[in-house]
Amino acid sequence: MKRISLRRKTRFGSSKGVSTVIATIFLVLTVFVLSTNVFLWSLSQNALYNQAVKERNQQDVNRLLENIIATNATYWVPSTGTVNVTADLVNAGSISVQIITLWVLDATQQKYNVTDLRASNFNLNPGDHRLLSRAVQIPGAVSANLFNAWIVTARGNKVNLATVQNVIVSDVTQGIGSMTLNFFQFRYFTYATSTKLANYAAGITSFNVPGQSTPIAFGALLTNYDPQKATITLNRYSNIWLIFPGAPGQIVQFFIVNVASDGTITTRGYTPVSIAYRETKLIVFASASSSSFSQNSVPPSLTPNPSAVNLMLLGTIGARDYGQNIPFVSVYVYKP
Amino acid sequence: MIFNKKAVSLVASAVILTGVAISLGFVVLFWGQSMSSDYARNYGQITDAEIAKLKEKLTAEYVFYNSTSKSIRIFMLNAGAINNVTIQSVHVRNSTWNTVTSSPSLKFFNGTVISDQDLDMGEEGYVDIVLSPIALTVNKYYSVRIVTGRGSIFEADFIA
Numbered sequence: 001m002k003r004i005s006l007r008r009k010t011r012f013g014s015s016k017g018v019s020t021v022i023a024t025i026f027l028v029l030t031v032f033v034l035s036t037n038v039f040l041w042s043l044s045q046n047a048l049y050n051q052a053v054k055e056r057n058q059q060d061v062n063r064l065l066e067n068i069i070a071t072n073a074t075y076w077v078p079s080t081g082t083v084n085v086t087a088d089l090v091n092a093g094s095i096s097v098q099i100i101t102l103w104v105l106d107a108t109q110q111k112y113n114v115t116d117l118r119a120s121n122f123n124l125n126p127g128d129h130r131l132l133s134r135a136v137q138i139p140g141a142v143s144a145n146l147f148n149a150w151i152v153t154a155r156g157n158k159v160n161l162a163t164v165q166n167v168i169v170s171d172v173t174q175g176i177g178s179m180t181l182n183f184f185q186f187r188y189f190t191y192a193t194s195t196k197l198a199n200y201a202a203g204i205t206s207f208n209v210p211g212q213s214t215p216i217a218f219g220a221l222l223t224n225y226d227p228q229k230a231t232i233t234l235n236r237y238s239n240i241w242l243i244f245p246g247a248p249g250q251i252v253q254f255f256i257v258n259v260a261s262d263g264t265i266t267t268r269g270y271t272p273v274s275i276a277y278r279e280t281k282l283i284v285f286a287s288a289s290s291s292s293f294s295q296n297s298v299p300p301s302l303t304p305n306p307s308a309v310n311l312m313l314l315g316t317i318g319a320r321d322y323g324q325n326i327p328f329v330s331v332y333v334y335k336p
Numbered sequence: 337m338i339f340n341k342k343a344v345s346l347v348a349s350a351v352i353l354t355g356v357a358i359s360l361g362f363v364v365l366f367w368g369q370s371m372s373s374d375y376a377r378n379y380g381q382i383t384d385a386e387i388a389k390l391k392e393k394l395t396a397e398y399v400f401y402n403s404t405s406k407s408i409r410i411f412m413l414n415a416g417a418i419n420n421v422t423i424q425s426v427h428v429r430n431s432t433w434n435t436v437t438s439s440p441s442l443k444f445f446n447g448t449v450i451s452d453q454d455l456d457m458g459e460e461g462y463v464d465i466v467l468s469p470i471a472l473t474v475n476k477y478y479s480v481r482i483v484t485g486r487g488s489i490f491e492a493d494f495i496a
Contacts, residue, residue, distance in 0.1 A: 022354060022358060023357040030361065037376070038376065042379065045383040049386060049387060052387040052390045053390065059393070100458075100460075101413075101460065114397075152395070152397050152413060154415070156395030
């Protein structure tokens with residue numbers, strides 16, 4: 001009887017252990033599966049968050065890399081309530097910048113206006129330079145008021161338009177006028193045909209020009225340095241005039257003409273040429289008449305002769321009349 | 337014979353015990369799984385909210401104090417990388433004083449009310465905060481704290 005009981009205990013005692021083992025396995029499996037799921041999920045969420053942090057950091061870095069330098073800001077009030085704002089913008093940073101908004105504050109009146117620049121694609125690549133010029137309406141604004149302006153970039157940076165002038169006085173030629181002549185680029189042209197300039201636009205850079213009725217034209221590189229930053233428009237009376245001290249009273253005028261890119265002169269009528277602030281343009285003076293084109297030359301009676309060359313400019317500057325005479329150049333008219 | 341009958345009940349009890357253990361195991365497994373998926377869902381929602389918050393960036397382009405109407409106008413730009421930035425509240429304060437305006441009305445720069453009352457990416461808008469009858473001290477330094485619907489905080493300073 002004792003032997004049977006022992007055998008029974010031995011046999012059925014092991015069946016009780018099976019459930020414990022199964023339960024343990026389940027427990028371990030449950031804990032393993034659940035913790036693995038949670039762990040992997042946490043990892044994936046952390047990866048997502050880290051990615052978002054990286055993107056945010058990159059945005060902040062890009063924002064910090066923006067470096068727009070805005071100088072030479074001017075505020076010109078042509079009429080009450082209208083403020084013409086101009087400034088030189090240079091992207092001195094290493095990243096492209098989109099300018100989206102221009103703010104102008106009339107500090108005297110505590111009034112402001114905002115202009116959306118998005119439509120005009122005011123975008124600057126690294127190193128780009130652009131002139132910002134906008135007319136802004138601020139009711140009651142007059143020129144005596146104090147103005148301030150700033151721009152906002154698409155990344156949210158704000159840049160104040162500094163009024164520091166970096167144009168040296170000799171550039172502006174204060175006391176002479178708003179337009180300057182590039183002395184070293186003064187040139188003349190001969191003709192390829194009766195209405196086409198030879199070797200346009202290079203011409204011949206020299207201060208010795210052919211006379212003896214050789215048809216010639218003059219080319220001058222003019223830059224608008226108007227302190228008010230207004231656009232200068234030259235009318236048909238603008239001309240280069242040569243005065244000959246050796247032949248008192250003798251003057252030869254070469255009137256302004258329109259020239260196509262291939263050097264062909266517009267023979268009928270003249271379309272006024274506009275030069276924006278800080279813009280440089282090659283202006284050609286060729287015609288004997290201001291009303292229609294006809295070739296011009298220095299007559300034999302004045303050849304050879306030294307001559308003082310003057311640049312007589314007429315037209316408008318902004319909304320006002322404009323007139324300026326630029327001396328400085330002399331030429332020697334030789335017999336070809 | 338009697339011994340064999342006892343064995344049957346023992347086997348049955350062992351089977352029942354094992355079945356119960358397995359069933360309990362499954363119950364615990366499913367319960368744990370539902371708990372962990374709840375946790376994962378909550379964790380995911382929190383992470384998504386944090387990511388969305390991280391992408392928000394509001395720039396105050398200009399803060400203008402109107403001494404006549406005793407109100408300030410805050411011009412903002414959504415310079416962030418996420419749409420639907422709402423304004424939950426705006427705090428105007430200095431070192432000793434603070435006032436809160438909840439859910440101010442968002443308007444475009446041209447004055448029209450923004451229909452969805454949020455700023456999408458690159459969008460600009462302003463809010464008016466009426467402080468009247470409180471008047472700010474002219475030439476004194478103040479700051480505004482803008483709290484978005486997602487909980488981001490942006491600050492800007494101005495001089496009244």
